[in-house]
Amino acid sequence: MAEKRLPLQRRDRPGLSPEFPYRSPVWSASLASRRTRPLWRDWVEDASRRARVELDVPEDRTAAVAVLDERLGDWRPLLRRFADDRAPIHFRPRPDTNAQLRRLSAAGVRIGVVTDAPRELADVALAHAGVARQIDVVGTVDEVAHELENDFLAVSSRAVLLALR
Numbered sequence: 001m002a003e004k005r006l007p008l009q010r011r012d013r014p015g016l017s018p019e020f021p022y023r024s025p026v027w028s029a030s031l032a033s034r035r036t037r038p039l040w041r042d043w044v045e046d047a048s049r050r051a052r053v054e055l056d057v058p059e060d061r062t063a064a065v066a067v068l069d070e071r072l073g074d075w076r077p078l079l080r081r082f083a084d085d086r087a088p089i090h091f092r093p094r095p096d097t098n099a100q101l102r103r104l105s106a107a108g109v110r111i112g113v114v115t116d117a118p119r120e121l122a123d124v125a126l127a128h129a130g131v132a133r134q135i136d137v138v139g140t141v142d143e144v145a146h147e148l149e150n151d152f153l154a155v156s157s158r159a160v161l162l163a164l165r
Contacts (some may be wrong), residue, residue, distance in 0.1 A: 001047045014077040036117045036125050037148055043082045043121075047072060061116040062140065076120050083124040093130035100132040112144040112152065 040061060053071050057064035068075045092155040107110060113135055115122045125133040137147040145152070155161045 008055055023163040033159050035091065035129075036121050038085060039083060039125075040117060040121060042086065043079055047075065047078060061118065065118065076118065077120060080124065083121050086107060087124050087128040091125050091128035093128075096156070097158055098130050098134075100164065104164065105134040110136045110148060112139075112148050112159065114139070114141050114144050116140065 044055055044057055044064075047068075050134070051072055055067070055071055072078070080086065086097065102113060111134055112127065115138065119138065122138050126135055126138065131150045137144050137146070155164070
């Protein structure tokens with residue numbers, strides 16, 4: 001039985017109509033970065049208290065990794081556990097955003113998220129926001145741009161994301 005299609009849908013790319021202007025991947029620059037900062041600061045404070053070590057980490061989380069490696073050693077599992085425990089307080093799914101990301105993903109758009117947060121924290125944030133399945137790549141600007149082959153549309157806010165048609 002043939003699959004039902006809308007009249008304007010291309011047969012070679014299910015779900016992607018010829019009018020869909022965003023054939024290049026969508027790159028969300030703020031989905032995980034701004035919202036993870038309070039949780040990051042809470043974890044640094046907690047880790048410092050528990051380890052009884054003064055952690056003077058830079059604001060740039062990419063640079064903070066070197067300080068944490070030196071002062072705490074294997075800190076990533078601690079961050080993951082802390083984030084898993086407290087993520088429901090900081091992250092909530094947004095139905096309209098999730099629906100838009102599902103629609104874009106179903107249309108074949110590769111979605112990337114740029115963040116300076118450690119991968120463990122970004123993964124927890126995306127999972128609790130309910131969008132982890134729609135995201136193809138997470139990382140720094142360079143990592144995401146390389147993975148998406150420098151062919152992307154920068155989206156910096158929910159409003160811009162929701163306006164994509």
